[in-house]
Amino acid sequence: MSKPRNRRWWYVAAAGAALATGAYYYFAAPSGVSSADVPTYTVQKGSLQINVLQGGEIRALKNFEVKSEIEYITKIISLIPEGYQVSEEDVREGKVLVELDASELKAKIVDHDIQFQTTVASYIEADENREIVKSENQSVVRETKNLALFALMDFEKYLGKVSSETLLKSRGLPESVESFDKHVANMEASAAMAPKSESLGGAPKELPLPRAKTVKPVITARTDFAALLDANVGADGEAQQKLRQLQDELLLHKSEVALAKQTVEASERLAAKGFINKSALENDQVSFEKVDLLVKTATTQLDLFKKYEFPKQCETFLAAYQEALHKLQRTIRENRSKFAQAESRFQTAKRRYDMELAKKEDLERQLKACVIKATQPGLVAYGPINASSSYRYNEPIEEGATVRFRQTILTIPDMTQMGAHVAIHESQVKKVKIGQRAIVRVDAEPDRQLEGTVAEVAVLPDSSSSRYTPTLKVYPSTIHIAGLQDWLKPGMNAKIEIVINQLDDIVYVPVQSIEVENDQHFCYVNSGASLERRPVKTGAFNDEFIEVKSGVSVGDAVALTIPKALSLEGAPEGAAPAPKKPGETKPQKDKSKADLAKS
Numbered sequence: 001m002s003k004p005r006n007r008r009w010w011y012v013a014a015a016g017a018a019l020a021t022g023a024y025y026y027f028a029a030p031s032g033v034s035s036a037d038v039p040t041y042t043v044q045k046g047s048l049q050i051n052v053l054q055g056g057e058i059r060a061l062k063n064f065e066v067k068s069e070i071e072y073i074t075k076i077i078s079l080i081p082e083g084y085q086v087s088e089e090d091v092r093e094g095k096v097l098v099e100l101d102a103s104e105l106k107a108k109i110v111d112h113d114i115q116f117q118t119t120v121a122s123y124i125e126a127d128e129n130r131e132i133v134k135s136e137n138q139s140v141v142r143e144t145k146n147l148a149l150f151a152l153m154d155f156e157k158y159l160g161k162v163s164s165e166t167l168l169k170s171r172g173l174p175e176s177v178e179s180f181d182k183h184v185a186n187m188e189a190s191a192a193m194a195p196k197s198e199s200l201g202g203a204p205k206e207l208p209l210p211r212a213k214t215v216k217p218v219i220t221a222r223t224d225f226a227a228l229l230d231a232n233v234g235a236d237g238e239a240q241q242k243l244r245q246l247q248d249e250l251l252l253h254k255s256e257v258a259l260a261k262q263t264v265e266a267s268e269r270l271a272a273k274g275f276i277n278k279s280a281l282e283n284d285q286v287s288f289e290k291v292d293l294l295v296k297t298a299t300t301q302l303d304l305f306k307k308y309e310f311p312k313q314c315e316t317f318l319a320a321y322q323e324a325l326h327k328l329q330r331t332i333r334e335n336r337s338k339f340a341q342a343e344s345r346f347q348t349a350k351r352r353y354d355m356e357l358a359k360k361e362d363l364e365r366q367l368k369a370c371v372i373k374a375t376q377p378g379l380v381a382y383g384p385i386n387a388s389s390s391y392r393y394n395e396p397i398e399e400g401a402t403v404r405f406r407q408t409i410l411t412i413p414d415m416t417q418m419g420a421h422v423a424i425h426e427s428q429v430k431k432v433k434i435g436q437r438a439i440v441r442v443d444a445e446p447d448r449q450l451e452g453t454v455a456e457v458a459v460l461p462d463s464s465s466s467r468y469t470p471t472l473k474v475y476p477s478t479i480h481i482a483g484l485q486d487w488l489k490p491g492m493n494a495k496i497e498i499v500i501n502q503l504d505d506i507v508y509v510p511v512q513s514i515e516v517e518n519d520q521h522f523c524y525v526n527s528g529a530s531l532e533r534r535p536v537k538t539g540a541f542n543d544e545f546i547e548v549k550s551g552v553s554v555g556d557a558v559a560l561t562i563p564k565a566l567s568l569e570g571a572p573e574g575a576a577p578a579p580k581k582p583g584e585t586k587p588q589k590d591k592s593k594a595d596l597a598k599s
Helices: 008-027 088-093 103-159 161-171 177-191 224-229 239-271 277-369 389-394 463-468 591-597
Strands: 038-043 044-060 063-067 074-079 096-100 369-372 408-413 418-425 437-442 443-459 472-482 493-510 515-517 519-527 531-541 545-549 557-559
Touching: 044 437, 044 531, 074 463, 096 277, 103 161, 103 239, 103 277, 177 277, 177 493, 224 277, 239 277, 277 369, 277 443, 418 493, 437 472, 493 531
Parallel strands: none
Antiparallel strands: 038 557, 044 418, 044 493, 063 408, 074 096, 096 369, 418 472, 437 443, 437 493, 443 472, 493 545, 515 519, 519 531, 519 557, 531 545
16 A cells, blocks of 8 residues: 655644644543544555655756956956846857956056066076076187197197106096097086986975086106106107207217317327428317317207206196196186076076066956956856855945955856755764655745755765854755756755655554653554553654554554543553643653654
8 A cells, every 4th residue: 555645734734733632632621532532543554755854955066156366356347137147149259247347457567567578688688698608618618628638739749649648647637639538528517417406395405516526636756757758769759859869969979079089180190290280280179179069068968858858848748738627627617607607697587587477477367357258158146156145245246346356256057957955964864875866846846846866965064054053963965956957946945855765565654643651652542432552663754654563453543642631441451541630740741753763
């Protein structure tokens, strides 16, 4: 047998009548009233739907909010009427929905543009200066590099390739053009290393700058250049050439001395025999002495070259080469410092330029945002559509009103996806699960029944409701309504029945016919002339009916009121006691439906 489909108001009226009748019996009815005067209900058998009934509000599941993008408080110049239906044509034509005051923003743009032009000039100057410093550094390094290379070539030219390479290796210096190029490349690569920094909260963390690698010369004992000169006889350096020249001159003068000596000896023999005069002999002797002096001079020159001039020249060329390398290293470091300063000025100017450019673009964006055009069709509502009345009163949306940054001016709900917002009491929230079926009835259309599904149930109670009533704990929930309903509008009041369970083929009676006493349930059955109090075992219930598992049968007539003032004749053992007379202690009142649930 199916559940009766009477309207809810009928049950409310019946319950009211039953309560009135019960009150009459309790306070005014004399003892001995017959059972025929008590309203009864025939026990039924059929299906019983267990649900949670809550009041709610129709809302759009998706809302397009038009907010103020001006970063200061501004005024509304013009506003589209509330309730205007934005069409697809309005979206295509770019219909203006809101116009905000842009006078202050335009003044800010003019002031900022002057500052922005100065920033652009500084940025260009820093960029060009960086390129100039870079070019100058390259020129200076190239010149210094050539000087060092020429010093190497001069040393190699003077001492000879083999000797110079041997000596430079012993000093820990680049010994050839190839090794020199590698050495310079290593210095430049080391100097070109950029300092690494880690960002922490937007601020760079300073780290020590890497230093260019310095090739320290190996400190060795003083070189014996004379021995090096003698050991490299026949080498191709200028020193060997000069040595051979001095040695050849000495050898030539020695040959001349031998010839002059033979000439003097011959002249002396001829003079003794009287073949030549004394003057001729003296001339030959003077020639011999001159040649002998030349030999001594050549010997001295050779010794001076070996002991002094050759080591001095070697040390001079070597020192010039070393100094050229040091100067090259200093130049690379100085260039790195100059370029770092230029780069720092450039980066500072670039960051300032980027910041000012972003500010300029933001001001232009805000100026453009002063005119808000339609981008989505729908019904126009002022302010946030789900806001409370107090919020709307505190921040009215009208022409001339002020709006703050990110304040919602208009809301265009998506009418194709509607739902219901409901606040479920904490005593019922445990029964509600996502995915349960819900029946939605709108107050404006009570004859229409909408199907829905529980989509969201809050984990925590609503804090806004507990702010004014701390003892009230409700959990906001959302019901998705199936199908497209053109007549639904956001803000409509609705009643939502969330179907918890569906019981079939059960016996049930109205909830007001059950009495709870000492955690036991009773009902009063009309047995003819009197009411019989029977213990019953109950089950699940809704707002109207309760399941009875035992104690009554289908067709029994149960009282819709608890006859406290009636005299129960023929009641079996365990029946309710006779009603108290006026002036005696008032009997225990009926327990509520919550007590039924606890029992």
